[in-house]
Amino acid sequence: MVIAGGLRGSSTTNDWLRVERTMAHLFINYNVGCGVFVDMSYGRLPQEVQMCFLYCGIFPRGFDIPAWKLIRMWIAEGLIKPQQSYTLEEIAEHHLNVLVDRNLVILLQKRSDGQIKTCRLHGMLHEFCRRKAANKWLFQEICTSADNSLPSIQDSDTCRRLCIQPSTLCDSLHKTFCRTCQVFLLFFLKTKTN
Template structure:
């Protein structure tokens, strides 16, 4: 990152500066900032003193479109002689917060994340299962504010309905983002009764027999299937019942609403059709 010393440091961001001759530069920088990028980016504005670098940056910073696009903006002056404490303090001050010298960096990080995270929790309407599953989904997703904001928008677009349907809609969002190799394995869990312990070895053998496991060199199909199961557990789509003495999963179970999702998607996609049965396993009719 290029650091440019300013002869007259800007002390406020509320003043209006006139970007004479800088209109094209403002538009160019705004395009770079607002076009969706998968990673964070740094845009350097360099040049001799007095050529309008600060004026240019300020006009981009205060532009109404930029304000609407970024839910958090912060401003700080960095000179050749600087301290991290001072920079963090200025950034926190820009977003209306303060903190001690030891936790400035942590507090700034939390301020940038905790807001979109709280919005996602709010959109889950306080439903614990939705929050847990979305949390597992975000754990395996890109750790960028932009991606989390897209998730919030997707949840927000879900129409208001009954509480059960709201949960299923949120759970479907997590299912739709599953890698292709995990989707049939997850849907297959619908053949088991909800909230009953299922031996992990039984699940793995059935997955292998159905041909759901993609072979890899120097790795047995059962080992790969075990990794698939762990991945579904990490996403909170499958719950662990008991562990073995070596830490591996001995048994697992399925929440009734997650099983409802499996059955609905399976029937819709013609994966299988299930009927209730009195034993531990649901009778399955394959299409």
């Protein structure tokens, strides 16, 4: 589905030939082949929508993302730029719809008015967002290593957003983070009880 989203609106033969060549490699090396399609689809997004997509990686893997929360976070973080005759919420909803139309975000539920209620990132796309966001300094995720120690934050003077998953929360709260951190993101997942 990501392939279809990446080719949406493409009319050039070169785009289709590139997909054909990449498909041959896809069967040889699944992760690299899929990464090429995700990167191609990502590259066709406007820059503002790219940043919104990468920001989805702050949510834990497999997390049902409430659209209202995602939209408000995009706005609060300054990822949505004002445009004449549209509210910030309308622009953010449009960006979210673009991501769903391109199959970069999975639509889970719609509201009664047809707008997106909840969405989710596919696991492979979640990894893509986390890697790309770290490269663009959008956010830094803190994870424990195999020996349960917390890594030091590289370039702590430039880190503005930290993302800590629940499994590392206890260890993370005992450490001092960078001086310039402006956003601290925390998620608690509900566990099902029978």
